[in-house]
Amino acid sequence: MKQRDKFSRVIIAARTEYLTQEILELLKSDRFNLIKVEYGDEILREIARRRLQYYLQGLINQNQIDSIADVLVEKSKGIPEYKGGEPTYHNGIPLYITEAVKYLENRIKDVGNYDEKVLDELPSGIANMIVKILEDEVKRDLRLLIEYYLVSHYPGLPKEYAIAFSVFGLKPKYIDETPHGLTLHSWYRDILDAIDQDKLDQYTNLDQYTKENFSIEVMQAKNLEDNQQYLKSHWDEIRQQLYSKGAIYALPKLKEALDNFEYYKINATLRDLSDLLFSKATTYLGKEMLKRRDSEYGFNLLKENIEYVELKPERVPFYGRLCDFLINDYFSSESLTSAISGPIRPFYYISAFYVGGFIQHEFAHEIADWFVKGFTIPDPSKMVSEMFSYYVNASFPIKRYIATVAKILEKLEYIKSSDNFSKGMLYCCEGRYDVAIKEYDIAI
Known part of the structure; x- marks a missing residue:
């Protein structure tokens, strides 16, 4: 003090x-x-x-x-x-x-x-200037619109993601790379949200010709089937993993969202495509940047967990920065609130499950095993008490990860608490202590 x-x-x-x-x-x-x-x-x-x-x-x-x-x-x-x-x-x-x-x-x-x-x-004007930049970038490569959307919503994305994007063939000209990571000004986020929600008129005064042409380019960029093949291959890999192991059937709400994505994939949202890009880049980094101590092989996060002792020592600093970004930024309380307050974001939720394989904790690995690798799915009625038993003795980063999983599983209606005591445990796991205390008081 x-x-x-x-x-x-x-x-x-x-x-x-x-x-x-x-x-x-x-x-x-x-x-x-x-x-x-x-x-x-x-x-x-x-x-x-x-x-x-x-x-x-x-x-x-x-x-x-x-x-x-x-x-x-x-x-x-x-x-x-x-x-x-x-x-x-x-x-x-x-x-x-x-x-x-x-x-x-x-x-x-x-x-x-x-x-x-x-x-x-x-x-004239910053909004029109950003649209002009995005228009030129999309003409150069339709896929770039997805990367701009992702970086604008998660400034501080570790710079190693730029390596992954480059491997995918993405070479943006206006994303800044700083010692703290990749970044774009918040104006880009506002404009890209307006583009995704078809509300660009609220920010700009584009002439009709420019507006119509840019709208066509955006529609093409949202077409996963024809113009985002590198993302489609990752979606196919995720789908095969989840459906073949049967894990997806334990989460019908998530399955419904994935089925809708597949049905509307020629006109997907920038939000879902950016979540898919993040998932693809993160799994790439697991395979190519987090090498094992005794080999040149990395970790396939859709099929296995990372054991800290198996990492090459020189890869440990990046591993630490990546875990820090995942817990404190990508799955921050602000980001998570946005992700669960609206429509289901299937690839954001799936990423939350499989990045459990990154985190050195029994509960995190269990989540990855259950919901991605398709091992024995726990009884939903026992899930809250199990999470709570881990939560009370966990470190702050693990508490934050447990809160992420708890909120997502509640959003997906996988876990429901019928009595006040169970509700109190669930709210505690979500970090909502004031609400939890009220439920405990009622239970007593």
Whole structure:
């Protein structure tokens, strides 16, 4: 606590759109100072100049840098809004400049020299700019839309996933690779969600021709049967494993979701396809990056568990980072809440089961054995008490994994608690202690 006393302030940056009314009410406390950051033209212009000099050095001269910077500043402000007949201009944002410079760099390298027509291609506003980038990337490779969706929703994806994506032939130009992993700005997530939900008009003002053409490209990208063969092969592997072993029949809700995915696979959602991509990449890393101590073979996570003592020592750091990402990010409480609050996400749930084979704990391995490898399926009526017995003595990471499994199995209606005491145990396993206490009180 003495160390904590030395902290004078914590700075948190957030987009204005993410400040809900509840958060704004909280920030009215004397403990918080809410500061709205706006960038003036000169600051934006200097940001543009520096980025142009860094990324386009040798491709354009200083005069061109200055003139391009002026254009980027104006376009970063977006389309003006008209109120009472008068235009209202917004302040520009640095993200627009960052992404626009990346776009210019790629276009100039493609063409071989700078042409002002390339500058004219740039739309105004960050939402339109991101759509332009995604449109160009999808034209280059339909499959890239799935990778962009995945990385935008799980920033911090370990950089080894880039190796897996590259092996699959995916070579995105706009995903940033940092020491902490792969990342995209939250604006990409918002736009990709809008694309998946057919709500792009809420963010952009694309002309009809662009909108129709991009819509066709998105539909093609969602066609698993014709345009996502590398994912289809993994889906076939999962299906064969689950159906041949009979594990899937213990989870009829999951089977129904998988049957629907198979039926509608020519128009799948970006969400399901990105879950499938994550599953494929994770199993690839298990086979190719987590080598055994005495051989060059890895682990097939759809068929076997990882034993820590069997890993090559030099692979252990990556193994640790991967487990950390899986438990604390991919299956974080926020991510899991999203995954269970809406329609069933079959491949997200399946990943939660088989990554139990990563985790060095008896319960985690049992989950992988039961629901993926098709070993003896436990009696649903005994499942809650068994989870609870593991939960009470588990470390925090294992508690989080047990909570993940408990919430998913409840969503799939595999486990149901009829009495208050069992409900209390289930809610405790899910980390919902306040609700669990109420159930225990009723039981007593």
